[in-house]
Structures are given as structure tokens and as C-alpha cells.
Amino acid sequence: MSDFLSKFNGENYQEWVDEKDQKKEPKNPPQKETATTEKEVVETPKKEQAEPKNEAAKATKKDVAKKTADASQTTKSKQEQKPAVPDTAPKKNASVHPTNRAQVKQEQKTATPVTATKRASTEETEIDPTYQKKKKRKRILIGAGTALLCIILYVIYYNSVHVAMPDFTDKPVTDVTKWATKNKIELDLKQEFSTETDENVVISQEVAKNKKVKKGKTVSFTVSKGADPEEILKLPDFSKMDKGSVEKWIDENKANGMKVVLEFNDEIAKNKVIKFEIKDPNIVAAEYKRKDYATVYVSKGKEVFEKDISVPDFNGKTKAEVETWAKTNDIKMTYEEADSNEVEVDKIISQSIAANEKVAKHDEMSVTVSLGKAIVVPNFANFTPDEAASVPNLTVRVRKQFHGSVPFGGLIAQTIEPGARLTGKDETEVIVTYSEGAPFLKDYKGQVVGDLPRLFYEDYHSKGADINYTLAYVDSYETKGTVVSMSNFNEYVGMSYLVTISISKGNLDQPAGYSPKGKESLGDLEEE
Structure with a gap:
């Protein structure tokens, strides 16, 4: 590597250029050229051929051009002295004595401009003074681009194996399981009782919000089991509370077994508590637990209905027909009974509200039902004991007893008063007692x-x-x-x-x- 870089220093640069030019010359043997008065031009490598590949070649192009011109002048002087330059380059595989290697190398250096001279014509050398700056900028851009690409690839990879942790606090645990399944996260769900957080809602999480979690990792969550059902609750005095305060108490104490029931009441004001009942009669208020069932009855006030129900004419109708109508229209019907010599048994004799009058739900009315023809009980004081036993339509039992003031044969008492009207539903047996005088x-x-x-x-x-x-x-x-x-x-x-x-x-x-x-x-x- 050091040999390669040494070619770009001041002494070897021109040698390297000449060697490249020799490689590009045709294999035909060069023709002899004599020194003439032609103008000889030493060709400088083109910009793309002379581009140095090492920091050692950072000398200014002006210095390179100057050295090239000096080398050309030296070569020209030698050519004038020697018309022809013999080929002193060693042949391939020829052995060269070590002492001659430096001389051969020097001759090769001086011979290079001759080759360049042969190829040169009238080309001129163009020098780019910003070449090194552009080269440096290009290297910086390439390095920066490579670093940026690496960063991007790392970010893509990191995001593919990590996921941001959402904030699941006060969220249903089903949201956690869906998120974990989607992102391949293992869950460690811990449960505990809580009066602040509803059942199956997340109380806390191990990993903070927005923190990255690697897929496949186990993450812990604390989930509420709701309020402790075995906890004993201190019950307030519901009779002094209204509907809103009762519901607030139930919500704050998580009394899941307690409910509020609204019902109409003519005596208790609207939204006031009517009564409180624990379903299990064996549980006293002091031992009431959150899991126990209880009901708070709250008044809806007096129910008011519009009078839009027409009353039929019940005269001659049966009692069963009246009962059906009253039940259908939610009427409070009262049934009175009376004997009648004209109306059959179990049929209506009269009604308290006339036919075609309007009534409302829960209104009260009454009808009189026939008991049939009555038996009038006589005054047995007017009968002897023998005559009393034979009174028709009655079962008469005659008794005799001593009496201190009623004379012998006089009536002491009878079990049914004289004038009573007996119907089919009444007992027709009468006991009459007559006196036997003093004992x-x-x-x-x-x-x-x-x-x-x-x-x-x-x-x-x-x-x-x-x-x-x-x-x-x-x-x-x-x-x-x-x-x-x-x-x-x-x-x-x-x-x-x-x-x-x-x-x-x-x-x-x-x-x-x-x-x-x-x-x-x-x-x-x-x-x-």
C-alpha cells in the first residue's frame, strides 16, 4: 500500500503517468524519429487519468505542471544529443543485476516523456483548482449518507422489535389483553381488592407510559378485583336520607348487593326512603357485608291517573264479570252482599258509581252482590217449645234450663236474633232455650x-x-x-x-x- 501511495509524491507522479501511457501504446515497434525543429509537447494525463487516489497526491496542480515541464525540457536536451534512444528496458523474465536496477529505473523515468512526446499533438493541459475541495466534499457526503442509512436501518429494525407502552391506567383489562396479543407481549396480571377502582380495571402498570418494550417481554399489570365482598359495612340511617344520598352511599361503598327500588306511596314524599330491608332475615344491620343483598325502597310520590275509564252498567251482571273488569283496569273494587227476592244469587244488585261515569286507575268503587232470597228468623218467645221445633226453613234445637226469674215455659234466649235475614251463605241452625223455673x-x-x-x-x-x-x-x-x-x-x-x-x-x-x-x-x- 505504501508503494502504491508513493507513486503520487512529487518525484514519482510523472513516472506513473508515463507508465500508463506506455501500456496504452500499440504493440507495433516504434518508428525512429529524429530530432527536428518540430515543437515538442509533453502531454499531461487527462483529468480523469491523473486523478490521485491518495492523500499523498494533494500537491497543487501548478506544482505538478511545473515539474512536468522541467522533465520535458530535460528529455528534449538529451534527445538533441542522442538522436535515437535505445530500448534499455529489461525484457520479461530477464535477470537484472541489483546494481543496475536503479539505473534502469532512472532510464525508464527519462524515457517516459519520449513516449508522451510521440503521442502528444497539440493537446493542452487544463487544471481544475477546486478539484481537491470537490473530492473532499464528495467523500464527506458519501460518509454522511452511509451513516444516515445505517441510522435509518437501525431505527427501522428497533421499531420492528419494540413497541411503545400505552397508558392503561383506569382502562379495562380487555384492552390490555388485546394490545398484548397484537404486539406479542407476555402478561403478568396481578389482582387485588380496591374500593377506588372498578372490577377488571387496571390499577397500575410496571412499564411507564410511552416507554419502549421489546416484543416477547413479560410486562406486569395490577388489576382490580373490585371491593372486598367480605368487608362489613356500617349502614347509615336510611330513613333520614333521600334517593340521591342513598345512591351516592351505595356507589362510594361499592355495596354491590344493595339496590334501590322506586314505588308509589301516598304518604311518603317523593324521593324519600320508605323502608330498608335485608334479604336474609338472619343478618342484622351490624353484621351487613358488602356481598349481602338488601333493598332500599324509595317513594315515587302519589300516583296520579287521568279519569279516562268508562264504568259499565253492572246491574244483572255476575260477580266474575265485575272482577275481570276491575283487574283489567286496575280499579280497587269492594264487594258488598245483600239478599234479594228479585235478583239471582251472585248477580249485581247495585253499584256505587253510575254507568258511563269516568274513573281513573286505582280509583275505588263498590258493587252489591245478590245472596238470593232471605229467611227471616222469627221471635221464638211467641212459640212453645213444641212449636219452636217445627219452624220451617230453619233447624231449631230446643233446650230447657232453670232460671231464677223467667217463669216456667218462658223463652230465655235464641242464638239468632229475631228478624235476622239468613241467606245461602248463613248458618240456618237456631238454638232456643226455654225456662223450667226455679230448681x-x-x-x-x-x-x-x-x-x-x-x-x-x-x-x-x-x-x-x-x-x-x-x-x-x-x-x-x-x-x-x-x-x-x-x-x-x-x-x-x-x-x-x-x-x-x-x-x-x-x-x-x-x-x-x-x-x-x-x-x-x-x-x-x-x-x-
Whole structure:
């Protein structure tokens, strides 16, 4: 490389030009030329042939031209002395002694202008004084272009394997997965509870916004699981809140199990809370968790409807027809009942709002439904017990009982009042009670003590008299357990009375010839 560059220094430049000219000469042997008075011109290589390829050839073209002219003058002088210059160049493969190499080289240098002289004619040498500057500028431009191309290629490659990180904060996690799939990014999704960020929304990201991420890299994101469903919430007093404050509380506390239900209410003002209910009755307010279901009922105020519903004529219509109409038009219908000798059972007798009048939804009205022909209950005080039992269309049960003030045979009571109108839906059984006067205490001597409860019930208790007894056991030759005496008998007593009854022990021997004669003989024995 150093040999090549040395050709462009001041001494070797002309030699290099002459060698190139010799290579371009035809192979025919040169004709002998004698020195004449012709004007000899030494040809300088053309601009494109003499263009140096090394920084060592940066000498000014004026110096080169001067040296070339000097070399031509020297050659001319030698030619005048030697008409013909022998070919002293060594042949190919000829051996040259080292001591002669410098001489051969010098001769080649001096011979070069001769060749140039042969080829020269009248051409003139043109020197470009800006050649070196243009050459330098060209090299700078080429270097700058190459560097710029490399930068562009690197940028294209870098952008093809990297992607800018968007800002996914407060964005749905589905946006992250779509972006990661499109750009071949691996995801590491971490979940945590948050009351500030909605469920399945990104809370934070590992890589900052606009930072480049290499494709195939794993990027971490923190995603919200929503509020903790197991957290116990302190419930406010909803009765003092309105619709807006309730909804705000639900949103701030992420009470996902709680909802607001609006309904019309004639008493509670619009947007005021009517009531609060927890769905599970076993959960108390102090233990309410975010996951528990509850409802806050809020008033929509009183519902007002336009009176645009025409009332039909229900007279003679069935109750079922009225019910269908009322349900279809959302009318609050009340059904009253009455007997009728003209209108059949279950048909309408009258209505509270006349036919063709206008009503609105939720308006109230009533109709009277026929129960058919009625049975009028008589006054049983006008009947004897035997006559009362045979009254038609009624089932009459006659009872008798003692009474302290109503005389015997008088009516004490009847279960259905006189004048009552009984219809098909009413009970037609009537119980009438007649008086047997004051209680009459019977004589029970000679009866067995075991029969006394039955006898007192049948004779007194079942008839309303509170007649009771006490027992006294006495020595007697009567059969054991036989009533031998009473403190009172065979007379009227009050409605409440207590009698003492003596019962035989049967511990005495009977007298000779004694024969029981019943109650009469017992009485005689007592007198004796």
C-alpha cells in the first residue's frame, strides 16, 4: 500500500503517468524519429487519468505542471544529443543485476516523456483548482449518507422489535389483553381488592407510559378485583336520607348487593326512603357485608291517573264479570252482599258509581252482590217449645234450663236474633232455650252414692243450676254406700245451692225381721 501511495509524491507522479501511457501504446515497434525543429509537447494525463487516489497526491496542480515541464525540457536536451534512444528496458523474465536496477529505473523515468512526446499533438493541459475541495466534499457526503442509512436501518429494525407502552391506567383489562396479543407481549396480571377502582380495571402498570418494550417481554399489570365482598359495612340511617344520598352511599361503598327500588306511596314524599330491608332475615344491620343483598325502597310520590275509564252498567251482571273488569283496569273494587227476592244469587244488585261515569286507575268503587232470597228468623218467645221445633226453613234445637226469674215455659234466649235475614251463605241452625223455673231439689234417699254425680248433672247442671252436694258417712245397718238421709230435699232452691247427703257405712247389724222397703221405710226408721 505504501508503494502504491508513493507513486503520487512529487518525484514519482510523472513516472506513473508515463507508465500508463506506455501500456496504452500499440504493440507495433516504434518508428525512429529524429530530432527536428518540430515543437515538442509533453502531454499531461487527462483529468480523469491523473486523478490521485491518495492523500499523498494533494500537491497543487501548478506544482505538478511545473515539474512536468522541467522533465520535458530535460528529455528534449538529451534527445538533441542522442538522436535515437535505445530500448534499455529489461525484457520479461530477464535477470537484472541489483546494481543496475536503479539505473534502469532512472532510464525508464527519462524515457517516459519520449513516449508522451510521440503521442502528444497539440493537446493542452487544463487544471481544475477546486478539484481537491470537490473530492473532499464528495467523500464527506458519501460518509454522511452511509451513516444516515445505517441510522435509518437501525431505527427501522428497533421499531420492528419494540413497541411503545400505552397508558392503561383506569382502562379495562380487555384492552390490555388485546394490545398484548397484537404486539406479542407476555402478561403478568396481578389482582387485588380496591374500593377506588372498578372490577377488571387496571390499577397500575410496571412499564411507564410511552416507554419502549421489546416484543416477547413479560410486562406486569395490577388489576382490580373490585371491593372486598367480605368487608362489613356500617349502614347509615336510611330513613333520614333521600334517593340521591342513598345512591351516592351505595356507589362510594361499592355495596354491590344493595339496590334501590322506586314505588308509589301516598304518604311518603317523593324521593324519600320508605323502608330498608335485608334479604336474609338472619343478618342484622351490624353484621351487613358488602356481598349481602338488601333493598332500599324509595317513594315515587302519589300516583296520579287521568279519569279516562268508562264504568259499565253492572246491574244483572255476575260477580266474575265485575272482577275481570276491575283487574283489567286496575280499579280497587269492594264487594258488598245483600239478599234479594228479585235478583239471582251472585248477580249485581247495585253499584256505587253510575254507568258511563269516568274513573281513573286505582280509583275505588263498590258493587252489591245478590245472596238470593232471605229467611227471616222469627221471635221464638211467641212459640212453645213444641212449636219452636217445627219452624220451617230453619233447624231449631230446643233446650230447657232453670232460671231464677223467667217463669216456667218462658223463652230465655235464641242464638239468632229475631228478624235476622239468613241467606245461602248463613248458618240456618237456631238454638232456643226455654225456662223450667226455679230448681227443685229432689229426694235421693235409697240411691247409691256412685249414681249421685250423674243424677246431679242431669237434673241440675245441664239445665244451668249450680246445685252441688257434700257427703257424710254414718253408722247404719243399711247396705253400705246407700243414701240414708239429706239435709234438705223436695223443695225449690236457688240457682246455686249445697246439700249434705249421709251415706251408710253398713257396719250395724240389721234388726230381726227387718226388710228394706225403699225410701218410705227408710223415712219411717228415721222418725223412730
